Amino acid sequence: MENAISVSGLTKRFGQTKALDGLDLAVAQGEVHGFLGPNGSGKTTTIxxxxxxxxxxxxxxxxxxxxxxxxxxxLHRRLAYVPGDVTLWPNLSGGEVIDLLGRLRGGLNPKRRKELLERFDLDPKKKGRAYSKGNRQKVGLIAALASDVELLLLDEPTSGLDPLMEEVFRQVIAEETKNNGRTVLLSSHILAEVEALCDRVSIIRLGKTVETGTLTQLRHLTRTFISAELATPPNGLGSMAGVHDLHVSDNHVKLQVDSAQLDPVLRQLTSHGVRSLVSQPPTLEELFLRHYETEPVK
Amino acid sequence: MTAFTGTGSLVRLILRRDRVLMPIWMLFMAVLPLSLASGTAAIYKTDAERQGYIDDLGSSPMLILFYGQKPSDPNLGALIFWRSATGIVIMALIAVLFVIRHTRLEEEAGRRELLGSAVVGRHAGLTAALVAISGASLGVGVLVALGMMSQQTPASGAFAMGMAWAFAGIMFGAIAAVTAQLTEGAGAARGIGIGLLGLAFAVRGVGDVVAGGWAWLSWISPLGWVNQVHAFTDNRWWVFALAIVATVALAALALRLSARRDVGAGLLPPRLGPATAAPSLSSPLALAWRLHKGSLYGWLVGLGVVGGVLFGGVAETSTKLLEDNEQLTEILARIGGKSGAADIFLAGTLGMGATAIAAYGIAAALRMRTEEASLRSEPLLAASVSRMRWAASHLVFAFLGPTVVMAVTGLFAGLVYGASVDNIGREVPRVVGGALVQLPAIWVLGALAVAMFGLRPRLAPAIGWGALSLCIVLGQIGAALQLSQSLLDVSPFTHIPRVPGGSVAFTPLLILTALAVALAAVGLATFRRRDIPVT
Structure with a gap:
């Protein structure tokens, strides 16, 4: 199937700053694609x-x-966009903004609008200046989600929402893709949100795509933490590929191992007779931390 | 810690934030009566001349409405105190804007909350704003008094006049402190404050014009008290006691209201909007109408109706003035004769009105910049609205708005002047023509703002307002400074023919219009290609 979004080698400069430096991104139709990266990495520029x-x-x-x-x-008739910081006209009510934006896109589903207002618990009669940050965000989300469109471009859409409303957002997005086959590009910092919603993820840093794939694939790129007590003091572990942060004291071993090298390292450990073994699977946080941290200049 | 803790620091914060704006308006207010005094002293040298001048002006109810009752003595100071009464209204207006800016606007922006969490008493913010406006008003008062004394007027009268001006600011600052407690939005609080000022002006004006059994009306308006000081004639110091009592009472009321409400809340419940948009709200133009209509109505009423009536109403009086003054008749004889005096007056005031309208045109064009910088243009341009359609929705107001306001100004001026000379059929088209002839110059300034919005969006406000300031300087004092014609020609207003009265030269009008079209086209073409948003 044709991709809803395909981007390759995208570059963009703002004066001296290189915002995008050869970014690649492919979002298949009907998928929820997570778009991750530290602040200033180029997510908003891409969108x-x-x-x-x-x-x-x-x-x-x-x-x-x-x-x-x-x-x-x-194209804009077929998509809806929610920025990370929705700003409203101070003298227009939330309901008016939702209707206006819907009409300027592909049209608005009035039943869906009503349902979303209830689920997000938003009073559409308040004027733009009276809404809090979270409520402004809801106005943008409802306007986008109630529009009849194929593609949703969401740029950190849940910033300012409380956990309860974040949960409603997750449910609604899950329904959107399952029932309506909509494609979603979701830029986010909230890993639990990404884990719950996204089929595939692209991680960008300094304007470049550094990883892309399903979450399962990406987990393979991370390290597993192992702590073991052996029958005899181990040897040769330090020289094995994929072993990091090795600590040995007598028969006790603590180490981190790249997921791809798990098998040979375990064989080496069992050859010394394993008495006890604790292993911690890689977490998404570790994955992101590894990419978010700025690497020292080589 | 008391409720007033931190007031001193907050006063310093206000002075720091307004360190540029405040000296400018203080100086402006101080120069206003001074320039009037030196100009008047040069033309009307004797008491008899001044008495004639006062009688001529005083024969127009329109001017009594604006200036109040005629002074009982024709000395220079009394004449200036009377003639500069509109300056008192400006002083009061500045005080209203100042106090709202430093109270309700701060609160709406959420900054008061931040300060309120520090060691700052409940009353400190409001008190600081009142202290600052009182200090600034007294400063203006002292400058006004010194300025008047420099014109060889008696010190006692000069001091009374300065204090009268100061109390206009102080009292209306206190009134604004009360209105700032009423609504959640600063815009509404400002509107109520200005509305009360308008009411005070109208009540005072009606009392002075109708006089007789209605003269007491002048005494229930704070603006009336300022006039009743009668500087340079009676010097009624006791009137200040009224002003002080009123100020203290208003300030106490404002502090009480402020203490009784929550931070961020107003005493009046916020008005809700409709839950769904009207079917008509479905295009960028419909949205632009919602955003622009307030200021369009304001200009239509403020300049179109009130300004038009004033220009037309005073035009007839101006002929009378000229008949009585030899020196002016002489000057006029050189530039077209006394028969054209009203025409010259109308052409001049319509020209001044046009520079004010140009400010409206520039503001409407720069609205695009505000919308872009606040990121409110983004969701529209991310919907199926082309850049050109979005820009056009605002440019309708930038170019047609001034056109409508100018036409209405001309219409009202023509009607009122035509009625006063019993020839509406002749005067209305002539005066409307004089208003419309200004439009190409107004469009050029608006179009310059559009061009900069496309080319250098960050600089657009500075260049737009800078260009207008330059035009005002060249137009108002350029001739007096004897600047060279090539420099005066920089202002588009220099090329506007003097109508009514003069002949209409179409070439400069066509060239200016073509220039406006070209500038707007450059702005739109570059806006179409550039990145959005430039913040």
Whole structure:
């Protein structure tokens, strides 16, 4: 099936700053794609290029089969966008903003609008200036989710929402993709949210894609922590590939091992007779920390 | 810690934040009566001349409405105190804007909450704003008094006049402190404050114009008290006691109201909006109408109706003034004769009105920049709205808005002047023509803001307002400074023909219009290609 979004080698500079440096991204139709990266890594820039608001300096981007810059208006009828910080007109009520944005997209489903207002517990009569950050975010989310569109571009959409509302958001997104076959690009910092919703994930750093794949695939890239008590003091572990942070004291061993090297390391351990073994699976947090931390200059 | 702890620090914060703005408006207010005094002293040298001048002006109810009752003595100081009464209204307006800016606006922006969490008493914020406006008003008062004394007027009268000006600011600062407690939004609080100022002006004006059995009306308006000081004639010091009592009472009321409500809340419940949008709210233009209509209505009423009536109403009086003053008649004879005096007056005031309207055009064009910088344009441009359609929705107001306001100004000026000379049929088209002829210059300034919005969005406000300031300087004092014609030609207003009265030269109008179209086109073409948002 054709990809809803395909981006390759995208570059964008703002003056001296290189915001995107050859970014790749592929989002299949009907999937929820997690878009992760530290602050300033280029997530919002990528989304703005996909919306035809920024013009890329180099590389290619295709959105729903069209050119995001040239075909912007036609493409925007088929997508809805929620920014990380929804700003509203102070003298328009939330309900008015939801209707206006829906009408300016592909149209609004009034039944869905009503249902979402209830589920997100939003009073649509308040004026824009009276909403808190979280409630402004809800206005943007309801306007997007109640619109009749194929693609949702969500840029940290749950910032400012309380945990209860975050849960409602997760349910609604899950329904969207299951029942309506919508494609979602979800930029987020909340790992639990990504884990619960996303089929595939792309991690970007300094304007480049560093990992992409399913969560299962990505877990393979992480390390497992092992703590073991052996019958005899071990040897040769330090020289094995994929072993990190090795601590040996007498018969006790603590180490981290790359998931790909798990098998040979375990064989080596069992050859010394394992009396007890504790292993901790890799967590997503570790995965992200590894990519989020700025590497020292080589 | 008392309820006033931290007031001193907050006063310093206000002074620091307004360190540029405050000296500017203080100086502006101080120069206003001074320039009027030196100009008047040069033309009307004797008491008899001044008495004639006062009688001529005083024969117009329109001017009594604006200035109040005529002074009982024709000395220079009394004449200036009377003639500069509109300055008192400006002083009160500045005080309202100042106090709302430092109280309700701070609260709406959430900054008061931040300060309130520090060692700052409950009353400190409001008190600091009142202390600051009182200090600034007294400063203006002292400057006004010194300025008047420099014109060889008696010190006692100069001091009375300065204090009268100061108390206009102090009293209306206290009134604004009360209105700041009423609503959650600063815009509404400002609106109520300005509305009360308008009411005080109207009540005072009606009392002075109708006089007789209604003269007491002038005494129930704080603006009336300021006039009743009668500086340079009676110097009624006891009137200040009224002003002080009123100020203390209003400040106490404001502090009490403030202490009784929650931070961020208003005493009036916030107004709710509709839960669903009207079917008409479905295009960028419909949204732009919601965003622009408030200021359009304001300009239509403020300049179009009130300004138009004033221009037209005073035009007839201006002929009378000229008949009585030899020196002015002489000057006028050189530039077209006394028969054209009203025409010259109308052409001049319409020209001044046009520079004010240009401010509206620039503000409407720069609304695009505000919308972009606050990221409110993003969701629209991410929906199926093209950049051109979005920009066009705002430009309708930037170009057609001033057109409508200018036409209404001309219409009202023409009607009122036409009625006063019993020839509405002749005057209305002439005066409307004089208003409309200004439009190309107004459009050029608006279009310059559009061009900068496309080319250098961050600089657009500075260049837009800078260009207008330059035009005002060149237009108002350029000739007096004897600047060279090539420098005066920089302002588009220099090229506008003097109508009514003069002949209409179409070439400069066409060139200015073409320039406006070209600038707007450059702005739109570059906006179409550039990154959004530039923040």
């Amino acid at each position: 703005r290029i996909l919306l035809g608001l920024l013009r890329a300096d180099g590389g290619t981007a295709t959105l729903l089969g069209g050119d995001p810059w040239r075909d912007a208006v036609a």
